Amino acid sequence: MRHLLSISDLNKSEAISILDTASELARVSDGAVKKLPTLRGRTIVNLFAEDSTRTRISFEAAAKRLSADVINFSAKGSSLSKGESLKDTAMTLQAMGADAVVIRHPASGAAQRLAENHWMSGSVVNAGDGTHEHPSQALLDAFTIRKHLGMGGSDLVGINVAIVGDILHSRVARSNVLLLSMLGAKITLVAPPTLLPVGIHNWPATVSYDFDSVIPHVDVVMMLRVQQERMSDLFFPNAREYSRYFGLNGERMAAMKKGAIVMHPGPMNRGLEISAEVADSARSVITEQVTNGVSVRMAILYVLLAGGALEVGSN
Amino acid sequence: MSVALSAQDITRALTRISHEILEKNQGSTNIVLLGIPTRGAHLATRISSIISSIEGTDVPTGTLDITLFRDDLRMRPPRAIMPTKIPTSGIEGKDVVLIDDVLFSGRTIRAALDALGEIGRPRTVQLAALVDRGHRELPIKADFIGKNLPTSKSQSVKVLLSEIDGRDEVSIEEGVE
Amino acid sequence: MSTADFLIKGVSLPDGKKIDLAIFDGLIASVSSGFKGEAHTVIDGSDCVVLPGLVDLHTHLREPGREDAETVLSGSRAGAKGGFTALSAMANTSPVADTAGVVEQVYRLGQEAGLLDVFPIGAVTQGLKGEALSEIGAMADSIARVRVFSDDGNCVSDPLVMRRALEYIKKFGGVIAQHAQDPRMTIGSQMNEGEISARLGLKGWPAVAEEAIIARDVLLADHVKSRLHICHLTTAGGVEIIRWAKARGIDVTAEVTPHHLLLTDDLASSYDPVYKVNPPLRTESDVHALREALADGTIDIVATDHAPHPTEAKECEWQEAAFGMLGLETALSIVQKTMVDTKLMNWMDVADRLSIAPARIGGYENHGQPLVVGSHAHLVVINPTLKWRVDRDLVLSKSSNTPYHGHELPGVVMHTFYKGMPTLLNGNVTSMGGM
Numbered sequence: 001m002r003h004l005l006s007i008s009d010l011n012k013s014e015a016i017s018i019l020d021t022a023s024e025l026a027r028v029s030d031g032a033v034k035k036l037p038t039l040r041g042r043t044i045v046n047l048f049a050e051d052s053t054r055t056r057i058s059f060e061a062a063a064k065r066l067s068a069d070v071i072n073f074s075a076k077g078s079s080l081s082k083g084e085s086l087k088d089t090a091m092t093l094q095a096m097g098a099d100a101v102v103i104r105h106p107a108s109g110a111a112q113r114l115a116e117n118h119w120m121s122g123s124v125v126n127a128g129d130g131t132h133e134h135p136s137q138a139l140l141d142a143f144t145i146r147k148h149l150g151m152g153g154s155d156l157v158g159i160n161v162a163i164v165g166d167i168l169h170s171r172v173a174r175s176n177v178l179l180l181s182m183l184g185a186k187i188t189l190v191a192p193p194t195l196l197p198v199g200i201h202n203w204p205a206t207v208s209y210d211f212d213s214v215i216p217h218v219d220v221v222m223m224l225r226v227q228q229e230r231m232s233d234l235f236f237p238n239a240r241e242y243s244r245y246f247g248l249n250g251e252r253m254a255a256m257k258k259g260a261i262v263m264h265p266g267p268m269n270r271g272l273e274i275s276a277e278v279a280d281s282a283r284s285v286i287t288e289q290v291t292n293g294v295s296v297r298m299a300i301l302y303v304l305l306a307g308g309a310l311e312v313g314s315n
Numbered sequence: 316m317s318v319a320l321s322a323q324d325i326t327r328a329l330t331r332i333s334h335e336i337l338e339k340n341q342g343s344t345n346i347v348l349l350g351i352p353t354r355g356a357h358l359a360t361r362i363s364s365i366i367s368s369i370e371g372t373d374v375p376t377g378t379l380d381i382t383l384f385r386d387d388l389r390m391r392p393p394r395a396i397m398p399t400k401i402p403t404s405g406i407e408g409k410d411v412v413l414i415d416d417v418l419f420s421g422r423t424i425r426a427a428l429d430a431l432g433e434i435g436r437p438r439t440v441q442l443a444a445l446v447d448r449g450h451r452e453l454p455i456k457a458d459f460i461g462k463n464l465p466t467s468k469s470q471s472v473k474v475l476l477s478e479i480d481g482r483d484e485v486s487i488e489e490g491v492e
Numbered sequence: 493m494s495t496a497d498f499l500i501k502g503v504s505l506p507d508g509k510k511i512d513l514a515i516f517d518g519l520i521a522s523v524s525s526g527f528k529g530e531a532h533t534v535i536d537g538s539d540c541v542v543l544p545g546l547v548d549l550h551t552h553l554r555e556p557g558r559e560d561a562e563t564v565l566s567g568s569r570a571g572a573k574g575g576f577t578a579l580s581a582m583a584n585t586s587p588v589a590d591t592a593g594v595v596e597q598v599y600r601l602g603q604e605a606g607l608l609d610v611f612p613i614g615a616v617t618q619g620l621k622g623e624a625l626s627e628i629g630a631m632a633d634s635i636a637r638v639r640v641f642s643d644d645g646n647c648v649s650d651p652l653v654m655r656r657a658l659e660y661i662k663k664f665g666g667v668i669a670q671h672a673q674d675p676r677m678t679i680g681s682q683m684n685e686g687e688i689s690a691r692l693g694l695k696g697w698p699a700v701a702e703e704a705i706i707a708r709d710v711l712l713a714d715h716v717k718s719r720l721h722i723c724h725l726t727t728a729g730g731v732e733i734i735r736w737a738k739a740r741g742i743d744v745t746a747e748v749t750p751h752h753l754l755l756t757d758d759l760a761s762s763y764d765p766v767y768k769v770n771p772p773l774r775t776e777s778d779v780h781a782l783r784e785a786l787a788d789g790t791i792d793i794v795a796t797d798h799a800p801h802p803t804e805a806k807e808c809e810w811q812e813a814a815f816g817m818l819g820l821e822t823a824l825s826i827v828q829k830t831m832v833d834t835k836l837m838n839w840m841d842v843a844d845r846l847s848i849a850p851a852r853i854g855g856y857e858n859h860g861q862p863l864v865v866g867s868h869a870h871l872v873v874i875n876p877t878l879k880w881r882v883d884r885d886l887v888l889s890k891s892s893n894t895p896y897h898g899h900e901l902p903g904v905v906m907h908t909f910y911k912g913m914p915t916l917l918n919g920n921v922t923s924m925g926g927m
Contacts, residue, residue: 024397024399035433037383037429038384038388306389306394307393307394
């Protein structure tokens with residue numbers, strides 16, 4: 001595997017192997033070892049054309065724990081904000097000798113463009129492209145679900161997941177639908193009809209407009225962030241009405257199954273899609289998602305960079 | 316292919332190594348056994364049980380995966396990471412015995428020393444190997460050896476253990492490519 | 493006639509009849525089996541079909557304003573290479589072709605290039621803004637004699653503006669060519685709205701945004717009894733509306749582009765903006781409906797919507813890229829592949845959809861004439877038995893944004909004659925022009 005652009009780049013065993021690798025890395029990091037020499041001498045560039053402090057820090061921590069050199073290249077003050085083309089940026093990174101580029105970009109498909117144009121030779125990791133995908137987020141979500149609810153198996157067979165909110169604009173939802181269904185989970189997408197894409201009927205998920213009818217049947221409630229700019233674009237009448245039908249509050253949480261967990265990719269809009277009571281409850285694994293993010297991203301970088309794919313060594 | 320060690324030879328070698336470890340360390344009180352996955356881990360378990368049957372006490376035993384510390388990662392396809400399990404007593408101030416199946420270039424042991432260094436500071440680090448086939452590339456030497464097997468570089472040494480392979484045997488194969 | 497200028501021997505007419513065709517003094521001098529006279533130049537027409545020179549009703553020549561992408565001359569060369577003898581230069585240049593001055597300039601540039609007729613299309617509204625009518629009458633009366641008016645690139649979305657424009661052009665028998673795209677429903681839209689856009693996270697462009705405008709405009713054309721042309725139809729629903737309107741006797745015509753007859757929205761999966769076009773590539777079932785409609789005449793013509801863009805406008809992220817693809821040099825091959833080789837149409841139908849009908853809609857009197865003695869010798873000779881491979885580095889357009897790079901296509905345009913003189917001879921564009 002050279003790039004991670006979309007969950008569809010992975011088959012089930014590759015996905016599980018990333019999760020297993022992340023488990024081992026988490027144990028190593030939990031113990032005395034804070035820093036591993038594995039990627040010493042490798043250069044990883046965080047190319048962030050869109051603000052996302054948490055994802056950037058998570059990838060940076062992952063790279064540094066594996067001893068890679070990290071260069072941060074963020075939108076503000078960088079050439080990307082001065083209208084430099086993606087191609088020129090890529091060729092600059094190539095000239096700097098980047099072994100991998102972690103890219104966050106507001107345009108769907110930007111990571112794929114970077115990877116498939118021969119502008120640079122390094123690996124490309126999609127850290128969120130427009131409204132397309134966010135594969136590392138889905139992997140850390142799957143990792144977190146497996147850790148809490150996995151019945152000892154390596155996959156997620158038998159687990160029911162509700163993904164709630166702005167499916168239309170969510171790269172987190174797209175990657176999670178692909179990954180969680182591949183791992184055997186049953187997915188229900190819950191949203192107002194305006195925030196579900198046309199053409200969703202072939203997705204490996206069922207659709208519901210009624211959050212309350214879904215809640216008692218799922219093991220995981222994954223809430224999505226409602227972006228401020230959706231408020232003014234006729235997707236729903238106002239924040240209060242959205243909250244009433246699609247927000248996760250204490251009352252709805254009380255209807256959840258025993259042992260069911262609440263997830264959110266962050267950053268949260270407390271009081272809009274999730275109440276403070278829920279976010280801070282014992283069911284919430286939201287801060288743990290952040291912790292797991294580092295291990296999962298270490299595993300991704302390990303799988304992409306630790307091996308020399310071209311040479312196959314004899315025993 | 317020729318058989319270098321039979322199942323019986325292996326059992327005898329491990330018993331001898333166990334005695335040598337006890338002798339060198341004047342008993343088992345300060346010893347920690349760490350096997351290098353995959354087969355070294357099983358050898359460590361076997362040596363551990365031999366020592367406890369001799370001494371009448373359990374020896375802290377664990378595993379140490381060195382994959383993340385290898386210096387040849389770029390030369391091979393990515394490997395799965397195996398578990399590292401350090402006994403709860405830790406390794407600080409202990410006499411750690413690293414256990415591997417085959418001692419060859421010495422690079423695995425160098426990586427193991429790096430890995431240990433990240434975990435703590437043992438009083439001594441010793442090395443036990445079932446087979447030493449020569450061709451060292453680093454200044455590393457085993458303290459306890461089951462059998463010295465002179466080989467050419469083109470040959471490969473194959474270790475089978477009943478826990479994984481269904482039977483115990485060490486053999487030498489010609490130029491496997 | 494003393495000695496013919498050119499003699500094309502043993503070529504097939506669109507109806508399949510093998511003939512010798514002689515050209516003299518800009519006109520067809522003889523169409524017969526076994527020409528007995530002399531000729532200066534004899535061309536072997538075996539395996540070839542002769543059609544009236546192709547007429548494109550929808551070309552972006554970019555001059556004035558974006559001469560880095562295309563000029564009237566480079567676009568004329570690409571046109572000659574593709575078998576065209578007339579192009580219609582869209583009005584979305586810079587400055588916009590909304591005055592007699594600009595359309596006369598474009599017309600003259602076409603005459604100077606001399607490889608084919610360039611008929612300027614006038615803007616419907618000033619600056620393509622959709623608000624105030626441009627100087628439609630002055631453009632019609634200019635030497636360019638503009639008859640087709642379009643804000644192409646933009647939709648004339650205000651129903652009152654559209655009504656007035658339709659009424660106004662009745663004065664001289666013009667036609668409004670509508671780019672049917674509801675602007676509110678397509679803010680930021682990137683590709684056809686459906687399964688693929690849902691997966692790719694690219695903003696959807698609903699079919700209804702096109703169909704709603706078509707439905708409104710056929711009703712308006714009916715109400716004011718004027719002439720409407722629908723540019724680049726792309727949806728099965730649009731076809732249904734046109735079919736209904738024609739059955740009611742509404743004076744509407746419609747075009748389809750070669751790319752919408754072949755390519756589908758799943759190509760966007762590559763995120764390669766060479767497949768980004770306005771209106772967007774649609775689904776397999778839309779392609780099927782468009783082919784059927786072109787075959788049965790519901791859709792009247794094929795028009796290229798040739799839209800050159802410089803490399804940097806396409807070598808970027810999909811959502812940053814410009815809309816449009818090249819079309820002139822591949823149009824006839826794509827039509828052969830999608831319509832002739834599939835037995836949906838014969839060569840007489842091709843002559844109609846790519847020459848006779850567009851010349852009639854545009855009012856281009858000397859074009860699209862029957863292949864009989866006395867007609868203007870605007871001709872294209874194609875060898876449908878040969879195949880060729882598209883290479884974006886070898887196109888004659890100044891730009892290289894062809895979606896067919898690397899494709900093997902059937903049908904090689906061998907010769908193009910404009911006013912009786914070859915502009916393309918044995919596949920090579922000549923320096924010879926018209927008189």
